[in-house]
Amino acid sequence: MLHIVKYPHPALRFASRPVERIDEDLKAVVREMFSLMYESRGVGLAANQVGLPFRFFVLNVTADPDQADQELVFINPEIVKRHSWEDDEEGCLSLPGLYSKVRRPKKVKVRAYNLSGQEVEFEADELFGRAMQHEIDHLDGKLFIDYLGPLARHGIKGNLRTFESEFREAQKAGAYPEDAEIIRRLKEMPAPTIAAVSGPAPADA
Numbered sequence: 001m002l003h004i005v006k007y008p009h010p011a012l013r014f015a016s017r018p019v020e021r022i023d024e025d026l027k028a029v030v031r032e033m034f035s036l037m038y039e040s041r042g043v044g045l046a047a048n049q050v051g052l053p054f055r056f057f058v059l060n061v062t063a064d065p066d067q068a069d070q071e072l073v074f075i076n077p078e079i080v081k082r083h084s085w086e087d088d089e090e091g092c093l094s095l096p097g098l099y100s101k102v103r104r105p106k107k108v109k110v111r112a113y114n115l116s117g118q119e120v121e122f123e124a125d126e127l128f129g130r131a132m133q134h135e136i137d138h139l140d141g142k143l144f145i146d147y148l149g150p151l152a153r154h155g156i157k158g159n160l161r162t163f164e165s166e167f168r169e170a171q172k173a174g175a176y177p178e179d180a181e182i183i184r185r186l187k188e189m190p191a192p193t194i195a196a197v198s199g200p201a202p203a204d205a
């Protein structure tokens with residue numbers, strides 16, 4: 001029912017709201033997000049990437065569904081510490097096929113709640129540390145392409161134009177409402193619910 005939205009879907013620029021309640025709906029959404037992430041061979045997926053404007057993301061640095069013990073859910077995450085800097089390559093399931101070097105803190109400490117509602121803390125560098133930062137950015141409506149300098153940005157102009165025209169075509173074909181309507185729904189969505197704006201609105205039977 002959910003699907004991963006691609007640039008420039010407005011959900012990707014939406015500053016998500018905190019999760020107030022962990023319930024069965026949220027757990028079902030988390031399961032579905034892990035499946036979508038594995039299908040696309042990603043290591044992380046933020047809620048607004050499936051059209052849900054709430055502050056949580058899923059992560060499995062192995063990208064391997066057989067290593068489910070590595071699955072982590074971050075609810076209302078916050079970066080509480082950052083150490084030094086590093087450039088490394090990044091990609092994003094909402095900008096498939098696009099990769100670029102991004103400068104970020106090398107190591108971060110992140111505080112969040114897990115799916116049992118317990119407070120958890122992770123301090124990590126490398127892929128784990130970078131992925132947590134990338135996903136938290138999503139929740140703030142930020143994308144990795146925002147960090148690129150003018151030259152690197154110029155280099156991906158064509159890719160962005162392609163994503164843009166594909167999305168506008170999908171809107172024209174009725175797969176998505178107009179931007180203003182998507183934003184209205186994002187603002188009004190009361191709580192994590194499976195009725196996301198990631199795809200066509202369910203037909204009223």
Ligand code: ZN
Nearest residue numbers: 091092093094
């Ligand atoms: Zn991403």
